[in-house]
Amino acid sequence: MSQLVLVLGDQLSASLASLRDADPASTRILMAEVAAEVDYAPHHAKKLAFLFAAMRHHAKALRKAGFEVDYVHLDDADNSGSLSGELERALQRHGSMPVRITFPGEWRVKAEIERWAESARANFAWVPDDRFLCSPEDFAEWARGRKTLRMEHFYRSMRRRHDLLMEDGEPAGGRWNFDAQNREPLPPPLARPAIPRPMQFRPDPTTRDVLRLIERRCPDAFGELAGFSFAVTPGNAKRAFSHFLKAALPYFGDHQDAMASGEDFLFHSVISIYLNAGLLDPLECCRAAEAAWRDGAAPLNAVEGFVRQIIGWREFVRGIYWLYMPEYAERNALEADLPLPEFYWSGATDMHCVAETVAGIRRNAYAHHIQRLMVTGNFALIAGIDPKAVCDWYLGVFADAYEWVELPNTLGMALHGDNGAFASKPYAASGRYIDRMSDYCEGCRYDPSDATGDNACPFNYLYWDFIARNRARFEKHPRMAMIYRNLARQDSERVARMRARAEAARRNLDRL
Numbered sequence: 319m320s321q322l323v324l325v326l327g328d329q330l331s332a333s334l335a336s337l338r339d340a341d342p343a344s345t346r347i348l349m350a351e352v353a354a355e356v357d358y359a360p361h362h363a364k365k366l367a368f369l370f371a372a373m374r375h376h377a378k379a380l381r382k383a384g385f386e387v388d389y390v391h392l393d394d395a396d397n398s399g400s401l402s403g404e405l406e407r408a409l410q411r412h413g414s415m416p417v418r419i420t421f422p423g424e425w426r427v428k429a430e431i432e433r434w435a436e437s438a439r440a441n442f443a444w445v446p447d448d449r450f451l452c453s454p455e456d457f458a459e460w461a462r463g464r465k466t467l468r469m470e471h472f473y474r475s476m477r478r479r480h481d482l483l484m485e486d487g488e489p490a491g492g493r494w495n496f497d498a499q500n501r502e503p504l505p506p507p508l509a510r511p512a513i514p515r516p517m518q519f520r521p522d523p524t525t526r527d528v529l530r531l532i533e534r535r536c537p538d539a540f541g542e543l544a545g546f547s548f549a550v551t552p553g554n555a556k557r558a559f560s561h562f563l564k565a566a567l568p569y570f571g572d573h574q575d576a577m578a579s580g581e582d583f584l585f586h587s588v589i590s591i592y593l594n595a596g597l598l599d600p601l602e603c604c605r606a607a608e609a610a611w612r613d614g615a616a617p618l619n620a621v622e623g624f625v626r627q628i629i630g631w632r633e634f635v636r637g638i639y640w641l642y643m644p645e646y647a648e649r650n651a652l653e654a655d656l657p658l659p660e661f662y663w664s665g666a667t668d669m670h671c672v673a674e675t676v677a678g679i680r681r682n683a684y685a686h687h688i689q690r691l692m693v694t695g696n697f698a699l700i701a702g703i704d705p706k707a708v709c710d711w712y713l714g715v716f717a718d719a720y721e722w723v724e725l726p727n728t729l730g731m732a733l734h735g736d737n738g739a740f741a742s743k744p745y746a747a748s749g750r751y752i753d754r755m756s757d758y759c760e761g762c763r764y765d766p767s768d769a770t771g772d773n774a775c776p777f778n779y780l781y782w783d784f785i786a787r788n789r790a791r792f793e794k795h796p797r798m799a800m801i802y803r804n805l806a807r808q809d810s811e812r813v814a815r816m817r818a819r820a821e822a823a824r825r826n827l828d829r830l
């Protein structure tokens with residue numbers, strides 16, 4: 319053999335850069351389920367099951383393509399428990415040879431492998447991960463010299479570069495962004511389009527083995543393992559995506575920001591889990607969505623919104639991550655320091671919006687963007703919860719979570735903990751926003767129009783307390799001037815009452 323290629327758990331793409339031109343006769347592949355990757359975050363049971371099942375199916379596909387694959391199972395007796403340990407063992411088994419790995423998604427993994435390569439004096443090289451459309455180097459070049467990094471500017475450059483939704487060099491429909499048309503709450507049940515469910519897949523024997531392994535090895539893992547129905551192969555992930563294109567994409571735009579009780583997915587694609595592990599290709603998904611618009615099967619505001627999330631936000635947050643790591647993870651610009659309430663795990667709170675969101679996460683290892691941003695994220699922001707605890711939670715509980723995408727979204731977008739590296743102002747909102755965008759408040763013991771009474775919605779008084787508490791930071795911010803004028807107009811006794819309620823709540827958030 320002339321090279322060893324380690325394929326990581328989120329590198330399950332048939333055309334992975336490190337294998338694209340590899341000759342199966344001279345390439346040995348290493349794949350490993352290791353305890354360090356299980357334990358570094360409080361992973362949802364379905365996330366672990368998805369990754370190991372998809373890895374085992376991928377190993378089979380690679381063998382079918384003629385490669386020799388060393389596959390290390392989590393419960394193999396001599397499993398060393400770490401990626402570097404498995405690299406070491408593989409070289410001991412097969413003799414010294416060059417090691418190649420596609421660039422990883424997390425700083426932690428990069429640091430571990432580089433430490434190992436140096437101490438083992440290995441002949442080692444990273445191969446750039448070209449499943450992303452913008453490399454960290456290209457992003458740094460784009461960011462160089464800019465005073466502010468705004469997704470919208472980056473997104474336009476990506477649209478041009480990849481010729482997506484463009485007509486004669488201009489954006490299709492004459493506008494780059496149809497976001498203003500993507501904020502409709504859901505109409506009442508009888509007036510709304512039928513809400514499809516994401517496609518589900520029955521576990522095959524390989525996946526059933528993994529489900530038994532997770533039950534045995536990780537009995538205390540967060541969330542419900544029962545009902546596991548994710549796709550674990552590229553073929554099934556493509557089927558799930560085609561189902562989204564037909565059944566949900568036409569409504570994705572209008573109701574992108576809506577939330578509804580008992581509806582865990584609404585019109586979202588639920589493909590981040592597949593994109594991030596390599597079962598789907600981002601550019602192919604965008605081209606398929608564009609084709610749906612050109613064929614008249616989906617409106618432009620839906621398709622533009624979908625494409626913007628993928629070539630815009632997804633690529634942009636990865637650029638931010640590699641631009642600022644490792645220092646980025648340590649930021650806590652708002653000096654938030656409260657512990658994470660227990661109800662983030664149990665869902666046991668009277669706040670119906672939070673209870674619904676956490677129950678959905680426990681079931682599915684999934685919540686859609688507005689639940690992540692405006693319910694669990696917004697609450698953590700206005701209550702002042704320690705960003706490290708919040709980021710740990712987000713990294714564990716979602717099946718699509720890897721640090722490159724989780725950290726900028728949580729620390730940056732939701733918590734403003736990076737001091738606004740890319741979000742122009744904090745995404746803080748009172749209960750009114752949640753009331754406008756969902757039906758959660760109808761089933762809640764709190765009153766979204768009350769900020770001081772016995773049944774006052776905690777989002778209301780925590781919001782005004784957050785605004786008052788951070789006056790020195792945000793008062794001069796042009797986009798927050800109106801909020802501070804609004805605060806100044808309120809009766810000072812009312813503000814004092816809200817702040818006292820907030821202070822009492824912040825002493826024991828679990829009472830809410």
Ligand SMILES: Cc1cc2nc3c(=O)[nH]c(=O)nc-3n(C[C@H](O)[C@H](O)[C@H](O)COP(=O)(O)OP(=O)(O)OC[C@H]3O[C@@H](n4cnc5c(N)ncnc54)[C@H](O)[C@@H]3O)c2cc1C
Nearest residue numbers: 586587588589590627631632686687691718719724727728
């Ligand atoms: C606090 C917080 C934490 C998040 N953590 C993660 C995470 O760990 N992993 C993750 O993939 N996404 C994360 N997101 C982004 C987004 O919420 C999810 O990508 C999305 O909800 C996935 O569901 P979907 O596939 O149904 O997406 P859709 O709503 O159907 O969107 C389509 C695709 O666009 C991409 N996308 C949309 N928004 C973003 C975004 N802000 N950043 C990156 N990609 C985006 C995703 O790949 C998604 O699959 C987070 C957002 C917030 C606010």
Ligand code: SF4
Nearest residue numbers: 669671749759762775
């Ligand atoms: S009243 Fe407040 S706590 Fe209850 S669901 Fe509405 S926003 Fe959430």
